[in-house]
Amino acid sequence: MDKLQIQGGIPLEGEIRISGAKNATLPILAGCLLADGLVTVSNVPHLQDVTTMIELLGSMGVSVTIDEKMRIEVDSSSIKQYFAAYQLVKTMRASILVLGPLLARFGQAEVSLPGGCAIGARPVNIHVAGLQAMGADIHIENGYIKARADRLCGVHLVLDTVTVTGTENLMMAATLADGETVLDNAAREPEVVDLARFLCSMGAKIQGAGTDRIVIEGVKRLGGTAYEVLPDRIETGTYLVAGAITSGHVRVKNARAEHLDAVLGKLQEAGATVSTGDHWIEVDMRGRRPKAVDIRTAPYPAFPTDMQAQFAALNTISNGVSTITETIFENRFMHMLEMRRMGAEIRLEGNTAIIKGVERLTAAPVMATDLRASASLVLAGLVAEGRTEIERIYHIDRGYAAIEEKLQQLGAKIRRTPG
Ligand code: EPU
Numbered sequence: 001m002d003k004l005q006i007q008g009g010i011p012l013e014g015e016i017r018i019s020g021a022k023n024a025t026l027p028i029l030a031g032c033l034l035a036d037g038l039v040t041v042s043n044v045p046h047l048q049d050v051t052t053m054i055e056l057l058g059s060m061g062v063s064v065t066i067d068e069k070m071r072i073e074v075d076s077s078s079i080k081q082y083f084a085a086y087q088l089v090k091t092m093r094a095s096i097l098v099l100g101p102l103l104a105r106f107g108q109a110e111v112s113l114p115g116g117c118a119i120g121a122r123p124v125n126i127h128v129a130g131l132q133a134m135g136a137d138i139h140i141e142n143g144y145i146k147a148r149a150d151r152l153c154g155v156h157l158v159l160d161t162v163t164v165t166g167t168e169n170l171m172m173a174a175t176l177a178d179g180e181t182v183l184d185n186a187a188r189e190p191e192v193v194d195l196a197r198f199l200c201s202m203g204a205k206i207q208g209a210g211t212d213r214i215v216i217e218g219v220k221r222l223g224g225t226a227y228e229v230l231p232d233r234i235e236t237g238t239y240l241v242a243g244a245i246t247s248g249h250v251r252v253k254n255a256r257a258e259h260l261d262a263v264l265g266k267l268q269e270a271g272a273t274v275s276t277g278d279h280w281i282e283v284d285m286r287g288r289r290p291k292a293v294d295i296r297t298a299p300y301p302a303f304p305t306d307m308q309a310q311f312a313a314l315n316t317i318s319n320g321v322s323t324i325t326e327t328i329f330e331n332r333f334m335h336m337l338e339m340r341r342m343g344a345e346i347r348l349e350g351n352t353a354i355i356k357g358v359e360r361l362t363a364a365p366v367m368a369t370d371l372r373a374s375a376s377l378v379l380a381g382l383v384a385e386g387r388t389e390i391e392r393i394y395h396i397d398r399g400y401a402a403i404e405e406k407l408q409q410l411g412a413k414i415r416r417t418p419g
Helices: 022-034 048-059 093-106 125-133 164-175 190-201 233-245 261-269 305-316 334-340 371-383 403-409
Strands: 003-007 013-017 039-042 063-066 072-075 108-112 137-141 144-148 156-158 180-184 205-207 213-217 225-228 249-253 273-277 280-284 321-325 345-349 352-356 365-367 387-391 413-417
Touching (some): 003 371, 022 048, 022 072, 022 164, 048 063, 048 093, 093 108, 093 144, 093 164, 125 164, 164 180, 164 205, 164 213, 190 225, 233 261, 233 280, 233 305, 261 273, 305 321, 305 345, 305 371, 334 345, 334 371, 365 371, 371 403, 371 413, 403 413
Parallel strands (some): 013 249, 365 387
Antiparallel strands (some): 003 387, 003 413, 063 072, 108 144, 180 213, 205 213, 249 280, 273 280, 321 352, 345 352
């Protein structure tokens, strides 16, 4: 298995381009199943999870072609089976996103039930209950969700918990349902809005995406479209923290500041000068040590759980004591234990980490446990004294396109070694 080696201590300086958003691309590719026509998706990030979603569509007989610019063409007219195998779903939970589209368009779906995950139990009960309320006949058999429906019916749903992929699955299902569906307590993440815009470009009638009430008027048919995915706000935030943690000066382009209010606010609180413009953001922390900042994760527009680990890394070397409270996933602190091995002073109390900033971290061999945890270990390695070696970096390839190249572009000494 490949490893990343990082020689820490270099203030990052320069400009990089942000890739398309993973968590918008995945539902959009699943949403292609709804289209009676050819769909072209551009600004797709080069990531393992995207490859898995393409493989999943291909395994159903859907024709998927990719050009050298990562523009993807999807034609679902050749679909042969409405089946998502355990072998694929176990490697990527977002595979569950094919459930709503398959059921809505083809009246049947058999999708492996995702199991637990490194960061939490992550049930999909809200996806299933919502589809049942829309008239689907669903039962779980041999680890698979088996679903059938002649035509789904519009309903008024109040979601028990704010769920991103749950909102997306139900919104997609409702586009072809009979009548109006109202999703209350819907997720407001920019990726939900991007998916809604994509669906509308195929002819769907959706209002309120980006608020906690989404109203979908079902239509009989959705057609083909060409759509460009929005930039990845979590990748953006990660590189901005890389600038701040190294007391550097980093500019990201193809980024949307308006999706990062909570994150940019925390970077400013940490002492960084943050400037934004049309599709670019800059963080300047030159000559300064960051100040510790308290973080509490919550659904958008509050501070994202997907940026929690990166700010934990920042706080380990910041001036002062901070608390980090994780409210979305029950086991998203594994990076804390690895950072302790690099000299971080972290105490865990339930879902809160208390971090006392130290002057310096020291390099150590560490292990990536999930996607954002691995990003935080890269950040810690960028400031640690000595050479940090990160194992199990396949996690990072799921969500960060060309991470070594982008960090090298900013002056970091980082390389991948085959293991
Ligand atoms: N939940 C339920 N029942 C459900 C669905 C969710 O109890 O049916 C709970 C979850 O267990 C969790 C909370 O609701 O406690 C929120 O989970 P959510 O469903 O919003 O998470 P998700 O849709 O599975 C997406 C992202 C995650 C991101 C979360 C939270 C995608 C493909 N994944 O997951 O991204 O952390 O929203 O913002 O969009 C990542 O990119 O590293 C990542 C993990």
